[in-house]
Amino acid sequence: xxxxxxxxxxxxxxxxxxxxxxxxxxxxxxxxxxxxxxxxxxxxxxxxxxxxxxxxxxxxxxxxxxxxxxxxxxxxxxxxxxxxxxxxxxxxxxxxxxxxxxxxxxxxxxxxxxxxxxxxxxxxxxxxxxxxxxxxxxxxxxxxxxxxxxxxxxxxxxxxxxxxxxxxxxxxxxxxxxxxxxxxxxxxxxxxxxxx
Numbered sequence: 624x625x626x627x628x629x630x631x632x633x634x635x636x637x638x639x640x641x642x643x644x645x646x647x648x649x650x651x652x653x654x655x656x657x658x659x660x661x662x663x664x665x666x667x668x669x670x671x672x673x674x675x676x677x678x679x680x681x682x683x684x685x686x687x688x689x690x691x692x693x694x695x696x697x698x699x700x701x702x703x704x705x706x707x708x709x710x711x712x713x714x715x716x717x718x719x720x721x722x723x724x725x726x727x728x729x730x731x732x733x734x735x736x737x738x739x740x741x742x743x744x745x746x747x748x749x750x751x752x753x754x755x756x757x758x759x760x761x762x763x764x765x766x767x768x769x770x771x772x773x774x775x776x777x778x779x780x781x782x783x784x785x786x787x788x789x790x791x792x793x794x795x796x797x798x799x800x801x802x803x804x805x806x807x808x809x810x811x812x813x814x815x816x817x818x819x
Contacts, residue, residue: 691766745795753788
């Protein structure tokens with residue numbers, strides 16, 4: 624009954640009102656989608672910040688405790704790497720637009736830029752995050768390599784790190800493909816609708 628009445632109202636409305644309704648529907652859907660993405664990104668930031676903080680504290684202790692000079696140097700380099708990771712990850716926050724922009728079109732353009740920055744961070748992680756870790760971690764393991772009984776453990780640890788980096792690469796690739804790219808396309812679609 625109510626559905627029939629809504630259909631009649633819809634059919635009797637002008638095409639301009641229908642277009643306004645379609646635009647507002649797109650805006651609501653996009654806001655919901657961006658809200659989910661923002662919650663996911665916040666969770667990712669939280670996990671990375673906690674992990675990096677634990678890593679920094681651990682390697683400060685290791686740098687003091689471990690007897691091998693190469694491992695001490697590598698520990699300091701790992702701490703620097705973790706601080707760099709935190710700076711890059713938390714530096715993205717300054718690009719996040721506020722909901723109180725002057726108009727919705729400007730907000731969408733800024734949000735698109737924010738999504739592009741997130742995408743670039745995830746896609747370029749291997750170049751600034753993963754690849755620099757291999758020589759540092761190798762330097763860390765050079766000292767303990769002298770202990771013959773620990774060599775198998777060292778090889779297993781290094782291979783586990785390689786496997787984790789490969790998993791992280793494909794996970795980031797999938798996140799960009801399934802989470803960020805579709806939202807960029809939806810933002811572009813809505814910008815086009817608002818301009819047209």
